[in-house]
Amino acid sequence: MRIGVFICHCGSNIAGTVDVKKVAEEAKRFPHVVYSTDYMYTCSEPGQLEIQEAIKKEKLDGVVVASCSPRMHENTFRRTVEKAGLNRYMFEMANIREHVSWVGVDKEANTKKAIDLVRMAVAKVTLNQPLFPKSFKVNKNVLVIGGGVAGMQAALDCADGGLKVILVEKNPSIGGKMAKLDKTFPTIDCSICILGPKMVDVGQHENIKLYTYSEIEEISGYVGNYEVKIRKKATYVDWTKCTGCGLCMEKCPSKKAFDPFNEGIAPTTAINIPFPQAIPKKAKIDPNYCRQFIKGKCGVCAKICPVQAIDYEMQDEIVTEKVGAIIVATGYSLFDHTKIKEYGAGKYLDVITSIQYERLLNASGPTSGHILRPSDNKEPKTIVFVACVGSRDKSLGVPYCSNFCCMYIAKQAILTKDHIPDSQSYVFYMDIRAPGKGYEEFVRRAQEEYGVKYIRGRVSRIFKRGDKMVVRGSDTLLGTQVELEADLVVLATGAIAEEGARELAEKLRISYDPYGFYIESHPKLRPVETNTAGVFLAGACQGPKDIPASVGQGSAAASKVLSLFSKDLLESDPQIAHVNEMLCVDCKKCIQTCPYGAIEEKKTPMGKIVASVIETVCQGCGLCTATCPPGAIQLQQFTDNQLLAEVKAFFHA
Amino acid sequence: MTDREEKISELIKNELNNVDFFIAYGRGYDPIHVKPLFVYEEKDLDDLVMNIFCVHNNASYLKTVKDKKVGIVVKGCDSRAVVQLIQEGLINRDNLRIIGIPCTGVISIKKLKEKMDISRVTEAKVESDSVIIKTSDEEKRFEKDDLLADKCLWCQYPTPVIYDHLVGETIEPSRPKELEYKIVEEMEKEDLNVRFEYWNKELSRCIRCYACRNVCPMCVCQDQCVMESRNPHWISLKSNITEKVMIQLIHAIHLAGRCVSCGECERVCPMDIPIFKIKQKMNQIVEELFDYKAGIDLEATPPLYTFQVEEAKIKEREW
Amino acid sequence: MALINLTTSTDENFVNQVETLSGQKISECYQCGKCTAGCPFSFAFDYPVSQIMRLIQIGQKEIVLNSKAIWLCATCEACTTRCPCQIDVANVMDICRIIARKENKVKEKDVKLFYDIFLESVKKHGRIFEIEILMKYNLKSGKLLTDADLGPKILPKGKLNFFPVNIKGKDSVEKIFTRFVEGIKNNE
Amino acid sequence: MVMSMSWFIPENEFDIFVKNLSKKRRLFVPVKENSIVRFVEFKDGIKPYFEKQATSSAKNTIFPQTETLFRFEYKKDPKDLKKFSVEISETIEAPETVVLGTRPCDARGFLVFDKVFLNPKHPDIYYQNRREKSLFITMTCTDPEPTCFCKAVGSSPADSLGSDILITKVKDGFFVETITEKGEKLLNELNLKDGDAYSKEAEKVKDEANEKLESPFDTKGLSADILKLFNTNFWEKELAHCLSCGVCTYLCPTCYCFNITDETSDSEGERIRTWDACMFFHFTLEGSGHNPRPTKAERFRNRVGHKFSYFPDRYDGMIACCGCGRCIKSCPASVDIRKVIIDLKEAANESA
């Protein structure tokens, strides 16, 4: 081979503590090195030109640049050598800045280390092979998982951009958490009034295919070519017939069914339409409460339904859709306050959660917007809000801040005063987090205009005294214990990952943090991408966030999909695993361990069964290579022989 | 022929229609050397034996006859290899007919060799707990336990864990499990440098014949093994100590969580290198870390080809 | 509270000492006040427990060791049980008492005195001798009439022993005391 | 061949004899390690073991498992890095060597080696150098084992062919006779007692030893029989239990196959020769990936064929087997080459 070596000074960044001339001189002695030089700024345009000239003049077929981290400039130099006619993978970098000059003080030792690193890079590049990406066709449908505000926004943006959208929502209606809210901060505008039209848009958009009351069963494939199995859960009502007239709800004799939309604060009927603005506005039966299912007889709804839509025999159905990209917008759940024993573990009727309170405030809620406390339906006069219930609490496994509680507490306290002018609200808080536009002003208004009393300290215990709830907390500003006798206590439960988030992540092959929130590619620069190509994130599934942020991410994810789909063909990274069929012994270990299901068995023309890499699915982690006992499957660019050559180059120096 | 041999013979006869051949045990060149017997037709059964000298693990052959329908006679320890092979999808249960032999132990020829000159054995028999060996010039009687292979002294699977036919009654394990890793524990009483030198000395005898690997029922790479393929270039063909150590480390690592403790690697070593110790250490680690023993459960996954998100016994932030 | 000059009074060694002895990371406390909220003794403390934690965080050794609070904590464990940061707060209070004892800084002399007399009794008899403890305490504290009103209530019941129970193995108990003291000396 | 002269070493002086042998030269002796016996270089403290046939043959003494043929180094022209030269340095290592304690079969094995490596047209200088400087002191095999079949291949327990010196254990000591000039020269150096008085006793011991063994098969027509069965499934069935390992070949005194590879690091390296075995898949694996002997049956066929057919056909009927029986004794699967040959002849007869 004919290898060229280029040692970069990086101004004084490298040359200050590494004798670059010596490194370049030493590199001349390495096998296959026919050209070696040093340069002030190799990454600069003239620096790159010098490499290209050397490639042509010296007929180089391999290049090593010793400079900064490959994470910085590997792509730069790959393009450089490619422009000079060399395959971009016939290039290696030795990181002598971040790993040498910047971390070592002894110039002699640094120089020695740099020489070693260059020797190792040369040894490796000797074994590099030209690699070529493959192109494949893209299916331009997009799957959006989750029909909350983030998912809806993403779906609408994609659909408006001309893409076919499959929107899957596990609840009977889209709308998500936002549909349950009364008002939104900091503008106090009616939540459903702004969301409702959007929901209608989604429901009516010709490019959006809606699957509600459905869940993702299985996902296979890769960017551009995913296949998704969707489970349509049985509703026991034929939605092609149901008109949403609501007659069944009126006549249903089972009126004590749990109402998830109202967070259990009031019951509903066994057959129900979740809420008036639901999209689609269709009825479904909850078999846990329906007499037909429990007792085997009733059938009132079937008799009453004017369009004969009731079907007690209905089964779940699996449908398959093909898409090219996936936007995950599965949202969040709320912390289960019954885990907190010192707050009564959900046993006190007058200690409720903030989302329940939201339903009490809501004009379409069970109390028609009148605040009545659950134990005796009386109007509470003293209301205590407790912040950080299931947030910032390591002992409960939720050390993080839930982001939006401070704001909704302020909103609820303001609304409380609006509803009950002679009421007094108190808020136990630890820190007020109001960094959004107009947020701080909003919280100030709660205190200044609405007289909400903020007490800085956590609540230790809530218990009953007569018909009052005693809230014992501290006022850390005073340095004392405080006690309040409240009529109603509202616990601001924090956001946790949606139930099933981890399972879905595994189906999608994306990663999640210890709490079950999905991890983005880069926390700053790639906030809506995941490390799995073609899978994007929007909204609170990535971490607690408020409505504007969720909507923003929905649009961002949609724009990522639109730009991905702007090409008809995609290129795959060729740094993937490759099977030497002669060596493969069909032991199946690679198939078993591949995190992407990218390896399958195939029969060679000789009749031998061997492993085979699905090139577009392989992500190049190399786990298979480390697993393969005969070394038959090799991750190109990181083969056993290449790594062994690096080891050898160091130890046999 | 003993009753047991008659019974096995009968079973094989009946099964021969269902398989391409049967692997049993046959007479070798003297009474204490038995050989694996490949039965293609009835007359091959004339040589059949089943006794305390049937040391071989017949499952070792399964990897080489993947596409055939095979019958096999297995002892308890051998059967674990069958289970492990099926578990890993390396052989197909449907292609197998298994005759299980409950076993109370097999003789270690090496141990016997230490106790007497075995070059002229004319007769060998077992009487209750004794083994009697006759040669042209003498007759010796041994306590059976003194001659049994080490693995038999802590055997927990005297009855095969998988079979289609069982010849004889199920035997409950009666050997002390604590002895399983005795050889390992004894080694670990020594200092690191003593161990280092011990292996240098023992492994220096290695002649790179690869018998340990070829006999290993779980070594499925065989002809493609990196110990000799030179691609990937893990080792050279030199017969120096580094490469000899490397060979054993490759074997141990490739077998981690898969080794069924049949001890064949050590039995076949022509240079009498105690390599089973190495495998047992690996088995002990795997058992400690993952509560797993290979070749017991058809549904299990070898621990190094799976994982737990939270590992109960691996400390995460030690380093 | 007087001005605290953080430049001169912050004692990092003290923070380390408390952290090492208690095995708790004090910096994990973010001052939510839940410990104070649930502490039954808050009303009697000079510094509520969350402030003690805060004072330790900023290395205010003198204030902490001279506080009443550390001596009035009864280790009821409410703070430890409820701390959202999983800090064993009661243990930290305990450690502060231990350090204060070692440095001879005892704001609540009576409490320490009572403890000492209690342990003396254990050392002497192997078990405690209640009457002796009470009498000694009254004598040494100078509060001669402590619980004098209870005497007539309890004495007639015949429950209290007038003589100590000396256990057979009291030597072995005493040896725990002596070995412990020797151990400390040897370490120094 | 010289007239044999004889000496005698009393039993209690044998240790001194061994020590003296090692003084000016490299001495190999059989040593027991664990349950096996192998030839190692003698040093103080080493106790030779002559009681039983060594587990491995003595071929490693002049045909080491690994030997460096030469070292090489690429040297660049500093003025033009594209130009380089290769410097080669020879590495023949051939010290004066004595091997004590071989059996007649071991010593005869080298005659097979000689045919190949000392071929006058192109002798192997590495082997040649060492062979010339080596000397074999063989012990009469008074105790042939049931696996022994040297008689079948034309040798016997007291065969002196291939040895330089033959030692026969007699009642009070060792009767020593020279077979070659090299042997005589050595013994003259050592100042031993005259052995004539024991020659009769020694002859008797040798005769008895020779009688102890029978020939299990006849090699007549064997070469043809092997070729006759070449394309039958005899091999596959007969060798089904073979594990295809290298025990038989590596312990064999006559197997001489080798491999040559280069080991390079940085710009220098060495060319090495290592033992190879026809039982290995890689032995005949071609660069294209094609393998003419892909199965163990074909490989074992080659082993038998080579020893009893192709080699004798090429080298004046010399059978490339010395009947030592090591391949039988140490085979993990109890493959018995005698049985293979007997069965083979039977099968050849049947197919006739």
Next chain:
Amino acid sequence: MSKLSFAYYPGCSLESSAKEYDVSTRKVADILKVELIEIPDWSCCGASPAHTVDHLFASAVAARNLAIVEEMGRDTLVTPCPECLSAFKKAIYNMSKDDGFKKKVNSLLDKPFNLNVEAKSFLQILYEDVGKENISKKVIKPLIGVNIVPYYGCLLTRPPDVAQFDDPENPISMDTILETIGANVPYFSYKLECCGAAYGVTKRRIVTKLSGDILKTAIESGADAVAVACPLCQQNLDLRQDQINRDQGFDFHIPILYITQLMGLSFGLSASELMIDKHNVKSDHFLEKIEKGLKEKEKSEKESISSKN
């Protein structure tokens, strides 16, 4: 049920000021066929005073007893006293968490403690090992017609990592037992609030304040008596009830009874057998109420039988 048998550690208080707890515990155990073998030559657990000196020292003082239990060949130490219990549990917890600590503790001891013993409260034995079914079988005089609130104190369930028993915020073991022996158990929000513990002698004002709050809440809950499981709690609430009244301006006369005494009553033992008369606050009225409740119940049962006839 096979016979339960445990190593028994009464603790110093139960030898003197809290003798009635010891006596009633042994009697109840006897009836429930729980064998309590007193640990030979046990010594003081060290209690909280030892903890203020050094944790190593405190663990050693406690572990001496645990080592004896090991020597007895027993695996469980049972004590009625939560303070002692806590000392033992903490010693075990700290020693098993840190091998170095364990070694240091054992270096202070004549006989080492090898962590083969666990410590349990007698309440835990009653609740978990005996169980409410077996307790209910022995009830012959159910405590009908009285309201009893259970007061657990601090240490029986706290801190949860160490205590490993019942719920740290809302324990129900005593509630369950009280219900099992027939009493009515009203909602009581001060189940776990500290009584002031060992500061009775040194900081009386603290104790009378805290204990006063407990009594006040109990009485507001409608309690006729408070059930306790701790000698210190009992002392603070009962013996010091007059001090509380004096300091806080109350006039309470509410009996404070050990859970074992209450169980004894329901098992048919007499008040004097259970040393109920040795308490400061008289229980006469409470006992009468029970008798009355019983009679009423008998009467109503008779009526219902006769009406059926």
Next chain:
Amino acid sequence: MAEEKKEAKIVGFLCNWCSYGGADTAGVSRFKQPTDLRIIRVPCSGRVDPLFVVKALESGADGVLVSGCHPRDCHYSEGNFYARRRLEVLKRFLPFMGIDPNRFEYTWVSASEGQRWQQVVTKFTEQIHNLGPAPKREEKSDR
């Protein structure tokens, strides 16, 4: 002086996404480290066949370090879970063969943990210096 400063031969296998990035972060932050370590970049700690560690040790390494993303943070979602098992097994196995287990460590360092990387390198290098050069196998090719 040369004596004192003698470097140990230490090789590190670092996953591209976390630990290599962590080492970069340490560099960018100028966190000074001993110079003995040579880093080999691999895509994922799951790519590190335990045999690389063995090979490096047998080739004369005084110490080998493997570093990957924290478990649950793997760029390839699962690679380091496998690595964790395999490397732990190896770590426990080495001493049986007479190799000091302290010559091999595996650790998790994220791309943001520059300081942690500095600590890991410093601690490991010190550890290896304390152990001294690795014992060499006596190469008497015994022919």
